[in-house]
Amino acid sequence: MSEALVEATLRLAAPLLLAALGELWAERAGVVNIGIEGTMLWGAFAGFAVAVATGSAAAGVAAAGLAGAAVGALFALFAVWRGADQIVVGTAVNLLALGGTALAARALWSGAPPAAPRVGPVFDAGTLPLAGALLRQTGFAWAGLALALASGLALRATRAGLRLRAVGESARAADAEGVPVAATRALAVVLGSALAGIAGSALVLSLSDSFSEGMSAGRGFIALAIVIFGRWRASGVLAASLFFGAATALQFRLQARGGAIPYPVFLMLPYLLTLAVLALASGRARAPGDLGRAYRREAT
Amino acid sequence: MTRALASALAGLACVAAAIALLGDAPGPALRALVAGSLVGTAAWTATLLKTAPLLLSGLGVALCFRCGVWNIGAEGQLLAGALAATALATRGPADAPAWLLAPAALAAGACGGALFGAAAGWLRAWRGVSEVISTILLNFVAIHCVALAVQGPLREAAGAYPQSDALPLAAQLPALGRVHAGVLLALAVAVAVHALLFRGAPGFRMRAVGLSPRAARFAGISPERTGALALALGGALAGLAGACEVAGVTRRLYEGLSPGYGYTAIAVALLGRLHPLALVPAALFFGALEAGAGAMQREAGVPAEAAKVVQAVVILISTALAAGPLALRRPRAAEGAR
Numbered sequence: 103m104s105e106a107l108v109e110a111t112l113r114l115a116a117p118l119l120l121a122a123l124g125e126l127w128a129e130r131a132g133v134v135n136i137g138i139e140g141t142m143l144w145g146a147f148a149g150f151a152v153a154v155a156t157g158s159a160a161a162g163v164a165a166a167g168l169a170g171a172a173v174g175a176l177f178a179l180f181a182v183w184r185g186a187d188q189i190v191v192g193t194a195v196n197l198l199a200l201g202g203t204a205l206a207a208r209a210l211w212s213g214a215p216p217a218a219p220r221v222g223p224v225f226d227a228g229t230l231p232l233a234g235a236l237l238r239q240t241g242f243a244w245a246g247l248a249l250a251l252a253s254g255l256a257l258r259a260t261r262a263g264l265r266l267r268a269v270g271e272s273a274r275a276a277d278a279e280g281v282p283v284a285a286t287r288a289l290a291v292v293l294g295s296a297l298a299g300i301a302g303s304a305l306v307l308s309l310s311d312s313f314s315e316g317m318s319a320g321r322g323f324i325a326l327a328i329v330i331f332g333r334w335r336a337s338g339v340l341a342a343s344l345f346f347g348a349a350t351a352l353q354f355r356l357q358a359r360g361g362a363i364p365y366p367v368f369l370m371l372p373y374l375l376t377l378a379v380l381a382l383a384s385g386r387a388r389a390p391g392d393l394g395r396a397y398r399r400e401a402t
Numbered sequence: 403m404t405r406a407l408a409s410a411l412a413g414l415a416c417v418a419a420a421i422a423l424l425g426d427a428p429g430p431a432l433r434a435l436v437a438g439s440l441v442g443t444a445a446w447t448a449t450l451l452k453t454a455p456l457l458l459s460g461l462g463v464a465l466c467f468r469c470g471v472w473n474i475g476a477e478g479q480l481l482a483g484a485l486a487a488t489a490l491a492t493r494g495p496a497d498a499p500a501w502l503l504a505p506a507a508l509a510a511g512a513c514g515g516a517l518f519g520a521a522a523g524w525l526r527a528w529r530g531v532s533e534v535i536s537t538i539l540l541n542f543v544a545i546h547c548v549a550l551a552v553q554g555p556l557r558e559a560a561g562a563y564p565q566s567d568a569l570p571l572a573a574q575l576p577a578l579g580r581v582h583a584g585v586l587l588a589l590a591v592a593v594a595v596h597a598l599l600f601r602g603a604p605g606f607r608m609r610a611v612g613l614s615p616r617a618a619r620f621a622g623i624s625p626e627r628t629g630a631l632a633l634a635l636g637g638a639l640a641g642l643a644g645a646c647e648v649a650g651v652t653r654r655l656y657e658g659l660s661p662g663y664g665y666t667a668i669a670v671a672l673l674g675r676l677h678p679l680a681l682v683p684a685a686l687f688f689g690a691l692e693a694g695a696g697a698m699q700r701e702a703g704v705p706a707e708a709a710k711v712v713q714a715v716v717i718l719i720s721t722a723l724a725a726g727p728l729a730l731r732r733p734r735a736a737e738g739a740r
Contacts, residue, residue, distance in 0.1 A: 136534060180718055191721065197710045198715070201708065209424040320539070327535055327539075364550055366553065370550075376535075377525070377531075377540070
């Protein structure tokens with residue numbers, strides 16, 4: 103792989119990795135949050151709006167995290183506290199994001215949205231070939247790598263990680279042991295959603311330079327697939343995100359070369375690839391035992 | 403009923419609040435919404451035309467949800483149906499008898515939708531892929547398939563725009579004014595789906611799997627195969643919606659043909675509490691909302707996307723208001739089915 107390809111892979115994988123880690127936290131706690139797509143969209147919108155208003159990309163990223171957490175709290179309110187169906191609530195969150203961000207964007211920016219400050223590389227580019235590709239990355243990629251490592255360790259070796267997994271494997275058993283199920287799940291969803299919001303800001307402050315309606319374009323759903331492909335492990339999620347980043351980078355390269363292949367075929371590829379990967383990867387992996395199940399303590 | 407009304411009203415109230423928040427006067431906007439959907443022949447025509455695809459695809463969604471299959475892919479199935487119907491009507495045999503053309507186009511649409519539904523069903527039953535994700539991904543595939551078709555093989559002879567030729571007159575649905583026969587067809591299909599679910603053996607199996615995949619398996623019903631059947635049937639209904647849309651309203655295939663009917667269909671199914679006959683008023687409500695949102699955009703300058711906010715709020719409120727922890731008596735997807 104050439105250095106440029108490595109660089110593009112990491113850049114394109116960063117938002118997927120952040121969103122998928124957020125989803126991983128929620129799913130290990132037993133909550134499927136398909137609203138992560140809409141959460142990314144809110145993050146992209148809030149990140150862009152605040153970055154434009156303040157002129158600071160960092161403020162935009164922070165706002166995106168807060169917006170994501172707020173959307174996560176809404177999801178948790180219905181799906182965890184009320185125990186409503188997680189898929190249905192997630193679908194509603196996605197619709198709300200599509201409609202709400204479009205309404206707000208048109209109210210804020212009539213015509214073309216302004217340009218936002220962008221998130222630049224953390225370090226100056228090095229001269230070593232592959233180190234250069236690494237060093238030119240933005241904070242999004244660095245944060246993703248660090249959080250993947252931290253999540254893996256935290257899930258495996260900390261008390262909080264154990265509680266999170268317990269709630270996801272068997273809510274009833276965890277409850278019997280005195281772990282607060284609803285609070286743990288809600289916290290996992292809110293923190294994961296904050297991460298998804300930040301992933302959304304990576305789309306708008308690093309991968310492109312402006313907000314457009316529906317710009318998450320299914321990346322949240324690909325993040326859901328990444329969690330499954332990564333077998334609900336942080337290391338697997340990291341590897342799967344890099345795989346999708348590399349596939350997207352290759353797709354752009356092929357696309358730039360042009361030729362006889364019509365444009366929509368390229369646009370279709372990521373989704374077909376995701377389906378193919380799921381078809382090959384599913385079945386062998388084991389999901390958390392209580393994934394997708396609302397928990398309600400039985401009357402005593 | 404009261405719950406449905408309460409959630410519908412809450413949705414409208416939220417939009418009024420959002421409009422006010424964004425600095426417009428909600429009064430004129432809401433007046434345009436009502437006038438554009440319920441006052442006069444033109445408004446009712448618009449409402450009924452939006453109701454037909456919502457009812458058909460909503461029935462497809464409800465059928466799947468009843469079976470415990472989370473089909474979020476009605477949008478893609480609808481587009482696949484529109485694509486298949488257009489392909490048959492504009493590129494099919496030129497010497498086909500005229501009386502056959504419109505029914506054949508509808509059948510092709512149903513097949514196209516069923517194909518997309520069945521793909522998700524196959525992945526779910528035999529590869530263990532969650533249908534939630536596969537149906538969503540197939541939505542994106544279908545969108546780009548339509549783009550591919552209208553830029554390539556189905557592009558109009560004039561070649562000016564990325565759209566198909568107009569469907570031949572014989573393939574278009576008969577209409578009274580602008581209200582095409584698909585509206586009646588949708589009503590008939592609602593009755594048929596009701597009969598299938600509550601009178602027929604396949605419907606019984608689907609509901610059994612939906613209520614308890616485990617118990618169904620003990621009774622000798624395969625949750626996997628039944629789920630795949632539900633997805634194929636649900637896809638066929640959404641595909642039929644797409645075929646009716648091209649053969650009755652747009653007359654051509656182009657990108658952006660559907661303003662998200664397939665997603666609204668989920669709200670329709672939930673507001674109708676997954677009951678085929680109750681889906682009729684639910685589809686009418688969202689049809690009116692869709693038609694009114696268009697009028698609101700034209701007359702009050704409020705983006706039609708406001709309708710999506712109403713849908714989201716209706717979904718949230720109607721599931722949260724439902725009694726019990728699992729709002730829809732959500733059937734647990736079985737061991738192995740996930």
